[in-house]
Amino acid sequence: MNISAAAAAKKISKAQEKAKALRDSVWPDLDEEMLWNRKSVSGFTTIPRTMPLVMNIIDALTKNKPAGTAYFVMWCRTFDHSLLVIDNPMTLSVEAGFSGERALSTWKDRMRSLVELGFIDAKEGPSGPYHYVLLFNPHKVVWGLRDRIQASTFRQLQTRAIEIGAKDMQPAQAPASVSTAET
Template identity: 50%
Template sequence: MMNVKQKAAKTSKVKKQKLVLREQLFGDIDEGLLWDRTKQTGFTTIPRTFPILAQIMDEVADKGKPVSGAYFALWCRVFDESLVEIKNPGQLAAESGFSGQRAISTWNGRMAKLVELGFIDAQEGALGDYEYILIYNPYLIIKKLYDDKKVNKVKYLSLFARAQEIGATDLG
């Protein structure tokens, strides 16, 4: 296990390598045209495994009713407290990809499924059933679903391998 100083040195070395490669491939780039999470605001931390997490979520949800769009919209609003306060369900429905007269009811259905699967918990408020959302660690939920034989083994092993590759230890 690396200590903080070793991890920072490795990160710095990798960053330098990527910058050299980027310059070789793309030449001299105007840094102002690039997104730098250390200089810009309005960003969130997303697991590097999110594409695989989303595939698994959609696979364990009801066929034809994917939940990953609603989950991602929540994730983009969460801070380190794992709590999201929803003040405008219509806006969350739209951010989740739903439109039209049934947007909010469709979004409510996806939220109910996320609760049922264990990815989130919800408390109602004056604005509806999903005003307060608690987001759980998706790795732990998928591990439980896998142990309960609800997750495809190939997808789980793909997630596990990628998690190991990036140093995430949540799956064991």
């Protein structure tokens, strides 16, 4: 069933109206200035609603060297073009929760894992091997790794994707092959 963009917007606004009505009934004296509203403040980005599950999957795949937080830090710094320029890797290292003498080497190790798993690609630049980072669609990456993920965890992600209407939780499309006709 296809729904138009206008119908989808209407559905979203109805859901938002219901949520606001519920919030107002549970917290009738709420000062709305205490809430984060991405439409009225600066400093927001778009993040998949499945991110907590994706981070858990990353952590499970990088046993004893969890890289989920490093991945999340990058999502918090990118815009819709999925490119991140990392001028100061130590800043991201600290944001990811790494500290001490090995903070930077720990962060680089996690970045290497994210490249190996296919969640990101990186190119060298002035600040080192992870100066330019491209973030791939995590649903496509996870789909490609599904044989390495516990079936129940993968199902949980699929279920959440369906709940939120994420239509991209499917295999990546293979590039169309060019056929040559013989004469």
